[in-house]
Amino acid sequence: MQTSSRSPPFAKPHPAGRWLYPRPEGLFCEAGGFYIDPSKPVDKAVITHGHADHARRGHGAVLATPETIAVMKIRYGENCAGAFQPIHYGETVSLNGLSIGFVPAGHILGSAQIIVEHAGTRVVISGDYKRAADPTCEPFELVPCDVFVTEATFALPVFRHEPADKEACRLIKAIRQQPDRTHLLGVYGLGKCQRMIALLRRSGFDQTIHLHGALVQLTEFYQHSGFDMGSLRTIETGGTDRRQDYAGELVMCPPSAIADRWSRRFPDPATAFSSGWMRIRGRARQRGVELPLIVSDHADWPELITTIEETGAEEVWVTHGREDALVHQLGLMGISARALALVGFDDEGD
Amino acid sequence: MQRFASLLDNLAFTQSRNRKLALLADYFVSTLDPDRGWTLAALTDGLPFSLPLRRILPELLSSTVDPELYRLSRDYVGDTAETVSLLWPEQANKAAEQPTLSAVVAGFETAAKDHIPQLLSNTLDRLDISGRFALLKLLGGAPRVGVSARLAKTALAQAFNQDIGQIEEVWHSVDPPYLDLFAWLNGTGARPDPGGRPVFRPMMLAHPIEDSDWLQLDPSDLAAEWKWDGIRVQIAAIAGDMRLFSRTGDDISRAFPEIASAFIGRHCVLDGELLIVRDGQIAPFNDLQQRLNRKTVSSRQLRDFPAHIRLYDLLFEGGEDLREFPFQERRKRLEAWHAKTPPPLTDISEQVTFADFDALSQIWSGTRAGGIEGLMLKRKSSPYIAGRPKGHWWKWKRAPLTLDCVLMYAQRGSGKRSSYYSDYTFGVWIDNSSTAVEISEAQLVPVGKAYSGFTDEELLKLDRFVRNNTTDRFGPVRAVEPKLVLEVAFDAVQLSSRHKSGVAMRFPRIARIRWDKPANEADTLATVRTLL
Numbered sequence: 049m050q051t052s053s054r055s056p057p058f059a060k061p062h063p064a065g066r067w068l069y070p071r072p073e074g075l076f077c078e079a080g081g082f083y084i085d086p087s088k089p090v091d092k093a094v095i096t097h098g099h100a101d102h103a104r105r106g107h108g109a110v111l112a113t114p115e116t117i118a119v120m121k122i123r124y125g126e127n128c129a130g131a132f133q134p135i136h137y138g139e140t141v142s143l144n145g146l147s148i149g150f151v152p153a154g155h156i157l158g159s160a161q162i163i164v165e166h167a168g169t170r171v172v173i174s175g176d177y178k179r180a181a182d183p184t185c186e187p188f189e190l191v192p193c194d195v196f197v198t199e200a201t202f203a204l205p206v207f208r209h210e211p212a213d214k215e216a217c218r219l220i221k222a223i224r225q226q227p228d229r230t231h232l233l234g235v236y237g238l239g240k241c242q243r244m245i246a247l248l249r250r251s252g253f254d255q256t257i258h259l260h261g262a263l264v265q266l267t268e269f270y271q272h273s274g275f276d277m278g279s280l281r282t283i284e285t286g287g288t289d290r291r292q293d294y295a296g297e298l299v300m301c302p303p304s305a306i307a308d309r310w311s312r313r314f315p316d317p318a319t320a321f322s323s324g325w326m327r328i329r330g331r332a333r334q335r336g337v338e339l340p341l342i343v344s345d346h347a348d349w350p351e352l353i354t355t356i357e358e359t360g361a362e363e364v365w366v367t368h369g370r371e372d373a374l375v376h377q378l379g380l381m382g383i384s385a386r387a388l389a390l391v392g393f394d395d396e397g398d
Numbered sequence: 399m400q401r402f403a404s405l406l407d408n409l410a411f412t413q414s415r416n417r418k419l420a421l422l423a424d425y426f427v428s429t430l431d432p433d434r435g436w437t438l439a440a441l442t443d444g445l446p447f448s449l450p451l452r453r454i455l456p457e458l459l460s461s462t463v464d465p466e467l468y469r470l471s472r473d474y475v476g477d478t479a480e481t482v483s484l485l486w487p488e489q490a491n492k493a494a495e496q497p498t499l500s501a502v503v504a505g506f507e508t509a510a511k512d513h514i515p516q517l518l519s520n521t522l523d524r525l526d527i528s529g530r531f532a533l534l535k536l537l538g539g540a541p542r543v544g545v546s547a548r549l550a551k552t553a554l555a556q557a558f559n560q561d562i563g564q565i566e567e568v569w570h571s572v573d574p575p576y577l578d579l580f581a582w583l584n585g586t587g588a589r590p591d592p593g594g595r596p597v598f599r600p601m602m603l604a605h606p607i608e609d610s611d612w613l614q615l616d617p618s619d620l621a622a623e624w625k626w627d628g629i630r631v632q633i634a635a636i637a638g639d640m641r642l643f644s645r646t647g648d649d650i651s652r653a654f655p656e657i658a659s660a661f662i663g664r665h666c667v668l669d670g671e672l673l674i675v676r677d678g679q680i681a682p683f684n685d686l687q688q689r690l691n692r693k694t695v696s697s698r699q700l701r702d703f704p705a706h707i708r709l710y711d712l713l714f715e716g717g718e719d720l721r722e723f724p725f726q727e728r729r730k731r732l733e734a735w736h737a738k739t740p741p742p743l744t745d746i747s748e749q750v751t752f753a754d755f756d757a758l759s760q761i762w763s764g765t766r767a768g769g770i771e772g773l774m775l776k777r778k779s780s781p782y783i784a785g786r787p788k789g790h791w792w793k794w795k796r797a798p799l800t801l802d803c804v805l806m807y808a809q810r811g812s813g814k815r816s817s818y819y820s821d822y823t824f825g826v827w828i829d830n831s832s833t834a835v836e837i838s839e840a841q842l843v844p845v846g847k848a849y850s851g852f853t854d855e856e857l858l859k860l861d862r863f864v865r866n867n868t869t870d871r872f873g874p875v876r877a878v879e880p881k882l883v884l885e886v887a888f889d890a891v892q893l894s895s896r897h898k899s900g901v902a903m904r905f906p907r908i909a910r911i912r913w914d915k916p917a918n919e920a921d922t923l924a925t926v927r928t929l930l
Contacts, residue, residue, distance in 0.1 A: 204467070204474055328475055329411075329477075330816030332410075333544075336413050337411065339411070373471075380464060
């Protein structure tokens, strides 16, 4: 990812930039000797949440919420890091004279904003976050700070997500209107999958939901964590299902499976995809999506702007996504902002 | 407006042609006049207006959306109408009733020019995102929503159980909102009568020849003629009036007034190729493009890009319909008709004589003359059949040329490819004689641009390559490190004063992506020039 050279110049960078700055491995806190969501193996990593571009294997020690640690172990194995230290929301640990706190980010189960306080300055690294309600995770908690580090996945004014319940109802309606077709819903395996199931259940959809094998383990993890997902069934590879068994049914699968040979087992499948990208018609058409559902686990444009304003931060650092537009907008609002040239984040996932 | 908007939404997200046809057919049957007629006009590019939205909209928005944010959004979304539909501020106290399609059309049709921005703004205020998108697509003319004019007419035929050929035959005698057309289709009105008006007759098209075709063909059954590198047209002249139609039945007469005058007073329907011919020489296709898609034409263009018709076929002579006659017979009638009183600016496409397929193959592979795209093979006994009937006409395009070029710039696409870097400018080395000179971009010169020929999967890989190898940005364009070789296929190379390299490719497309090939082994400008 290249960063724009159009960022407004600023006279005096915030002093926090002397002890917290990007390195090739990721955002580095020199004062504490750790990285936040590093893209390469490091000695000490502080992880905001379990998505693969933030939580990677091979670190010496990992500090993260118990849910994030559990996800990492499910995905990469028990020994994917030298040591794990769980930390709950609201807790703080001290390290080399600075303190590290975790509060909910509202992105997925276990996702956290990381509060680093050092030398009288409070920096909040929000990871990925959203403000909209989500039945499968704790809501975003606003923490006033001096420097706010934000994502910019949907940082263009065209991105305004729809109310998630309304989108779930559209899907239910489409399933009922076309009883001879299978509805195939593409979802990311961690977070979006379980959120969509919960939203559908909440809107009264009580049919069994069929899951692609790749979605099962993480969904079971949510069930063990106490979320009621209703009746679920795994689609076995080489199973003996007949095509007509899937007429009028809902199948959930990873986005990649929609276009795959795998999806040909269903009768006349109608594809739906739930993502903030579905706001753009071209993105839906690129994937051959018939029913684009604009449901995202990231903040949309109004949420980004409101959140930044509410933190009262003097300076904003923008990580991955459409940083040009956000930096420009913050400039208009008189908030000092700059793009961190961080590499390794997937600015397409949602 | 809501029905029209949701039709456009559904069409946009429907892949299958049959499902699109069903959506359209259902709409035409279940929607009342005149709304359905205006929709049909919008889908067939027949609306009586087309507003310069690219200019008006940024001005209208500039009071509520920062111009830089608009630019970044437009660049990302890849479509002006869609960008504005998303950015337009939602009105809190919107009326429950959206305006009807016909009310909107009537409003804009009668509005004074200086009142249009205000009217547009007021109408946008009354609509939701889908409605705004539909409105802007409607007003911008030619709403590219994945439906061709032909598909819309096919759906109309399906909806009313009518033959598509019948609809195409009456098409140019009806006008939006097509009340008489719908009345006829409904069985409540007479077939629209073209009367003295020149109308389009659906054209006969060829199949590309396949290896397996040769075995089933007998050379003595076939006539061969050159496939000229212009555009296929139909000339319909009757009672002091004439129309020049494109292959799809679009009326392009206004862009070619000299052809119109050449046929005024004649009574016939002809099939031919529209070309630019200077001093008896066919000019490059690029020259013809200077004349296409224009509503008016300047005297300078008439002089610099003189149009010409090379005739292939005679469909009607006077009032006599020749389409049922064998090709050989029609050809004789064409020659006799032309010999009697040839219209100015026309000639007859010469036939290619051959003894057997080996001889024909030699002619085919030996021809690199300007203006020739390949050969056409026509069964001597075939009638003129609308559409693309199997087993009658074949096109045998000459093999493409290829060059290894280096990717230099990439631009974001639009529509289905919005936000992906899908348009590629590539170049060749100016000189490779210098030994061990460090390879830099300065030595490459662009020779063309291509945005097709690769799969969706390859597009993702190319997009990632562009993002990971960007060296500079100019708005929506990125310059990339010159290290990826693209094997580019094209039909011809022409001299061009508009390109720094002095050459331009005709029909370039990506044949292969040479991830394996070092950039310094790509071709040079000297090689390109040998193909001129």
